[in-house]
Amino acid sequence: MRELSDGELVTMVRSGESEAFGELVRRYQRPAYAVALAVSGKHHDAEDAAQESFLVALQRLDDCRNPSRFAGWFLAIVRNRSRNLVRRRKLRMGEQIPASAKTRGPSPAKAAYISELRSRLNEALSTLTEVQREIVLLHDLEGWKHREISERLGIPQGTVRSHLHFARKALRIQLAEWRDVKEP
Amino acid sequence: MGTGNEDRFKGIGVADPAWDDPRYWDRFHAAVLARAVFELATRRRQAQQPVAAVLSSWSRSLIPVALAAAVIAALLIGSEANRGPAPAAPPLALEDVLGDEVGDGSFQAVMQGELHASPIAFMALVEGNDP
Numbered sequence: 325m326r327e328l329s330d331g332e333l334v335t336m337v338r339s340g341e342s343e344a345f346g347e348l349v350r351r352y353q354r355p356a357y358a359v360a361l362a363v364s365g366k367h368h369d370a371e372d373a374a375q376e377s378f379l380v381a382l383q384r385l386d387d388c389r390n391p392s393r394f395a396g397w398f399l400a401i402v403r404n405r406s407r408n409l410v411r412r413r414k415l416r417m418g419e420q421i422p423a424s425a426k427t428r429g430p431s432p433a434k435a436a437y438i439s440e441l442r443s444r445l446n447e448a449l450s451t452l453t454e455v456q457r458e459i460v461l462l463h464d465l466e467g468w469k470h471r472e473i474s475e476r477l478g479i480p481q482g483t484v485r486s487h488l489h490f491a492r493k494a495l496r497i498q499l500a501e502w503r504d505v506k507e508p
Numbered sequence: 509m510g511t512g513n514e515d516r517f518k519g520i521g522v523a524d525p526a527w528d529d530p531r532y533w534d535r536f537h538a539a540v541l542a543r544a545v546f547e548l549a550t551r552r553r554q555a556q557q558p559v560a561a562v563l564s565s566w567s568r569s570l571i572p573v574a575l576a577a578a579v580i581a582a583l584l585i586g587s588e589a590n591r592g593p594a595p596a597a598p599p600l601a602l603e604d605v606l607g608d609e610v611g612d613g614s615f616q617a618v619m620q621g622e623l624h625a626s627p628i629a630f631m632a633l634v635e636g637n638d639p
Contacts, residue, residue, distance in 0.1 A: 337548075337551075338551065338555075339551060339552065339555040340548045340549065340550070340551030340552030340553070340554070340555055341548075341552075342541070342544075342545075345541070345544060345548060346537070346541055349537055349540050349541065350537060353533060353536055353537060353540070354524075354533065357525070357536075358523075361523060367525065371525075371536070374536075375536070375539060375540050375543070378540045378544065379540070379543055379544060379547070382544050382547050382548070383547060434528070435528075438522065438527070438528050441519075441522045442522055442523070445519065445520065445522055445523055449523075460520065461520065461523065463516070464516045464517045464518075464520045465520050465521065465523055465524055492517050495517050495519070495520065496517065499519050
């Protein structure tokens with residue numbers, strides 16, 4: 325079956341079609357999380373902001389003037405929600421990127437290793453600018469192409485490449501020993 | 509996920525919550541959909557409403573508003589009618605208007621037969637200057 329475009333899905337969701345909404349969530353849950361993580365730097369904040377953003381987008385879907393450009397419109401909501409969340413929770417300290425991965429399965433040694441790895445990655449990411457974090461997460465984590473990032477974030481492709489280059493360079497320097505890390 | 513780009517920084521994969529929790533995104537998806545049930549149901553209900561139902565729902569709110577407007581208009585008209593006609597202004601005679609700026613002497617002179625005088629003499633009379 326032909327994959328429906330974002331615009332088609334948005335039109336269907338406006339009529340309350342749950343399956344279409346489910347597909348939009350499936351399509352954008354990872355990018356939403358990546359953008360939220362780039363802004364907040366914390367797993368739980370990113371998770372909350374990404375989930376809330378889907379609900380806000382659903383409520384405001386009639387404001388999306390160009391449904392074929394849903395991605396850019398939606399990620400702007402994610403960014404704003406994440407910034408608001410960070411502002412609200414500024415005093416909350418501690419936990420960084422995925423705290424424990426729910427402790428479903430991994431042995432204590434593995435959990436500790438993952439926790440340490442995430443902590444180091446979070447530190448390294450925090451040295452980047454917000455837009456660099458967003459781009460490196462969308463590209464290297466979510467697998468978006470330069471062109472997709474450029475179109476959806478409204479940034480020229482050359483700038484995307486440049487941000488990505490500097491972000492990777494910084495991460496490689498700071499995480500040299502973790503490069504191409506394998507699970508224990 | 510993956511672009512096939514060899515430059516990709518693989519260490520970043522640990523930022524994906526599913527890295528060590530393969531069911532994470534399924535739970536995330538389910539959580540969002542569960543919270544969206546009410547909004548989706550509202551949208552479905554609105555989309556399924558036939559045109560007649562929409563018009564009927566409008567009329568339900570329009571009729572009381574129209575009735576209220578009519579009552580207010582009737583009250584306003586009634587209160588205007590109770591006040592009765594406005595008092596008539598006293599009649600103003602043409603002579604009063606014409607003679608308003610003319611002194612007593614000049615007016616009398618005009619009325620007493622100076623009408624054959626030249627226009628210049630008449631104006632001098634009216635303005636109070638002897639030619």
